[in-house]
Amino acid sequence: MIRLSEIKLTLAEAEQPEPVLTAAACRILGLSPREIARVDVFKRSFDARKADLVAVFIVDVALADPAQEPALLAKFAANPHIAPAPDMIWRAPVAAPASQPLRPVVVGFGPCGIFAALVLAQMGFKPIVLERGKPVRERTRDTWGLWRKSVLEPESNVQFGEGGAVTFSDG
Ligand SMILES: Cc1cc2nc3c(=O)[nH]c(=O)nc-3n(C[C@H](O)[C@H](O)[C@H](O)COP(=O)(O)OP(=O)(O)OC[C@H]3O[C@@H](n4cnc5c(N)ncnc54)[C@H](O)[C@@H]3O)c2cc1C
Structure with missing residues (x-):
C-alpha cells in the first residue's frame, strides 16, 4: 500500500470523502481510477489555522496491480507526502512453549488486565485472570x-x- 499525506478537503467534501480522496489519489499518483483498487482513510484531522477550516487526510492506497508499487514509489521518492504505508500489524513477540507448566496470572480485569490477558492468550499462554470485584x-x-x-x-x-x-x- 502507498501512504499519501496532507490531502486537504473542504468541510463539505469531507462529509463524503471517499470519491474525492480517490480522485485526489489518482491525481497525485498520475493513475486512472481503474488502477486503484482501494483507498483507506488512515487519519483525518482538521486544520483551523486559517480562516477556512480544512480537513486533512492521510490515506493508504492499494493498487489494482500491486506489482506496480515499487516503481511508483521510486518515481515519487523525493515527495515527502508519498511513501510506503508502514506495516502496523501487531505481532506477538514470543510464542508459548509447547509444554508450559506454569500459567501467567493477570491481576485485575480492567482495560489493562483485559488487554494483557488477550495478548497472552494470543501468544498461546493460558492466563489466569483474578478480579476482586463482582460481575x-x-x-x-x-x-x-x-x-x-x-x-x-x-x-x-x-x-x-x-x-x-x-x-x-x-x-
Ligand atoms: C467515573 C469515571 C469516568 C471515566 N471516564 C473516562 C473517559 O471518559 N475516558 C477515558 O479515557 N478514561 C476515563 N476514565 C478512566 C479510565 O476508566 C481508566 O483510565 C481505566 O479504567 C484504567 O484502566 P486499568 O485497567 O489500568 O485500571 P482499572 O480500570 O481501575 O481496573 C483495575 C481492575 O483491577 C481490579 N483490582 C484491583 N485490585 C485488585 C486485586 N488486589 N485483586 C484483583 N483485582 C484487583 C479492580 O477491581 C479493577 O477491575 C474514567 C474513570 C472513572 C472512574
Whole structure:
C-alpha cells in the first residue's frame, strides 16, 4: 500500500470523502481510477489555522496491480507526502512453549488486565485472570446504589469489579 499525506478537503467534501480522496489519489499518483483498487482513510484531522477550516487526510492506497508499487514509489521518492504505508500489524513477540507448566496470572480485569490477558492468550499462554470485584451486572446495581442513594459498597463500585473503572467511563 502507498501512504499519501496532507490531502486537504473542504468541510463539505469531507462529509463524503471517499470519491474525492480517490480522485485526489489518482491525481497525485498520475493513475486512472481503474488502477486503484482501494483507498483507506488512515487519519483525518482538521486544520483551523486559517480562516477556512480544512480537513486533512492521510490515506493508504492499494493498487489494482500491486506489482506496480515499487516503481511508483521510486518515481515519487523525493515527495515527502508519498511513501510506503508502514506495516502496523501487531505481532506477538514470543510464542508459548509447547509444554508450559506454569500459567501467567493477570491481576485485575480492567482495560489493562483485559488487554494483557488477550495478548497472552494470543501468544498461546493460558492466563489466569483474578478480579476482586463482582460481575458487571451486580456492580452496576451497586454503583447506581452509590450514585442514586449514596450507599457505598466498598468492594463493588466504580473502581472495583469486572471491566474496571472504564465500565462507567464518560465516553
Ligand atoms: C467515573 C469515571 C469516568 C471515566 N471516564 C473516562 C473517559 O471518559 N475516558 C477515558 O479515557 N478514561 C476515563 N476514565 C478512566 C479510565 O476508566 C481508566 O483510565 C481505566 O479504567 C484504567 O484502566 P486499568 O485497567 O489500568 O485500571 P482499572 O480500570 O481501575 O481496573 C483495575 C481492575 O483491577 C481490579 N483490582 C484491583 N485490585 C485488585 C486485586 N488486589 N485483586 C484483583 N483485582 C484487583 C479492580 O477491581 C479493577 O477491575 C474514567 C474513570 C472513572 C472512574
